[in-house]
Amino acid sequence: MASIILKGSGQKMPIVGFGLWKVTKSSCADTVYNAIKHGYRLLDGAGDYGNEKEAGEGVARAIKDGLVKREELFITSKLWNTFHAREHVRQMADYQLKLWGIEYFDLFLIHFPVSLKYVDPGHRYPPEWFGDDGKVYTQNTPIQETWEAMEELHSAGLAKNIGISNFAGGLIIDLMRYARVPPAVLQIEHHPYLTQEHLVRLAQEFGIAITAYSSFGPQSFVELNMDRDAKLLLEHDTVTSIAAEHDKTPAQVLLRWATQRGIAVIPKSNNQKRLEQNLHCIDFNLSPEQIKEISSLNHNLRFNDPADIDVRLSIFA
Numbered sequence: 001m002a003s004i005i006l007k008g009s010g011q012k013m014p015i016v017g018f019g020l021w022k023v024t025k026s027s028c029a030d031t032v033y034n035a036i037k038h039g040y041r042l043l044d045g046a047g048d049y050g051n052e053k054e055a056g057e058g059v060a061r062a063i064k065d066g067l068v069k070r071e072e073l074f075i076t077s078k079l080w081n082t083f084h085a086r087e088h089v090r091q092m093a094d095y096q097l098k099l100w101g102i103e104y105f106d107l108f109l110i111h112f113p114v115s116l117k118y119v120d121p122g123h124r125y126p127p128e129w130f131g132d133d134g135k136v137y138t139q140n141t142p143i144q145e146t147w148e149a150m151e152e153l154h155s156a157g158l159a160k161n162i163g164i165s166n167f168a169g170g171l172i173i174d175l176m177r178y179a180r181v182p183p184a185v186l187q188i189e190h191h192p193y194l195t196q197e198h199l200v201r202l203a204q205e206f207g208i209a210i211t212a213y214s215s216f217g218p219q220s221f222v223e224l225n226m227d228r229d230a231k232l233l234l235e236h237d238t239v240t241s242i243a244a245e246h247d248k249t250p251a252q253v254l255l256r257w258a259t260q261r262g263i264a265v266i267p268k269s270n271n272q273k274r275l276e277q278n279l280h281c282i283d284f285n286l287s288p289e290q291i292k293e294i295s296s297l298n299h300n301l302r303f304n305d306p307a308d309i310d311v312r313l314s315i316f317a
């Protein structure tokens with residue numbers, strides 16, 4: 001499996017992983033087991049996905065059946081917005097590791113750069129964006145405090161690598177001023193409708209590896225009615241004609257468009273054939289012209305924007 005070497009730890013992060021958002025609790029253990037069986041070694045989870053326990057069961061079964069060893073897996077999870085206070089970062093890392101049934105995360109990310117009021121996991125987990133009354137409550141925890149607590153997790157060996165997600169340039173520049181342990185990875189929405197060239201170059205300049213999420217653009221958001229009526233990338237003429245030229249699927253072309261530029265991907269699928277197809281997306285090369293043609297579809301169209309929930313969450317404004 002091709003990989004990216006992470007600065008700091010020197011650990012190899014597989015360039016193609018498996019995303020766990022919207023994988024239902026009831027199917028998650030089997031889905032994770034199958035993904036590992038088919039060759040996936042990176043699992044991208046999060047407290048917010050509500051399936052960490054089940055994902056961990058899939059991992060445990062795969063290890064028990066001898067499909068893989070723990071050290072051959074790269075397990076990512078994320079810290080939710082309600083746990084940004086120093087004392088909650090460690091509490092949640094312990095809590096989430098226990099759910100997974102593992103001793104350490106290979107990568108632990110701050111999910112979004114916005115702090116929300118603490119919700120006791122005993123009361124509601126995952127807490128999502130809203131309080132019990134359906135309103136959003138922010139909390140005054142600066143990112144520096146959260147990052148220092150993330151660094152403590154790293155020192156304690158609970159997270160081999162630490163990183164950030166959904167951070168924009170200004171905040172990354174600021175974080176780099178004080179980080180004792182710089183972020184190893186930046187996970188961002190990235191697809192041909194949202195190429196974020198400057199952000200990608202900034203992260204690369206800092207030696208921060210990039211993981212793209214929602215590589216298929218609107219596809220993931222159709223079921224949530226959040227696709228902004230965008231033309232599906234998997235059906236876009238530019239993508240389908242390039243796919244035909246290579247005898248590959250549109251999904252493979254979209255994934256290769258990212259990986260060929262050194263950007264890791266974490267596609268999600270509950271479908272066995274697609275899951276396999278997505279993993280085998282690096283055995284061909286797009287021409288520089290084809291990459292350019294796909295990139296030219298960019299029109300800064302973002303699907304995952306917390307500003308849609310509440311204007312105080314306008315992290316990309």
Ligand code: NAD
Binds near residue numbers: 215252
């Ligand atoms: P995705 O781009 O992987 O798309 C998933 C959708 O595409 C699903 O509807 C699936 O059925 C379909 N699909 C998958 N493979 C296909 C194929 N080969 N052919 C046709 N259709 C196919 O979307 P995603 O789940 O939004 O993103 C991937 C992962 O990124 C998530 O599972 C999660 O782990 C991560 N993520 C992170 C954040 C964050 O804030 N950090 C946000 C969103 C997603």
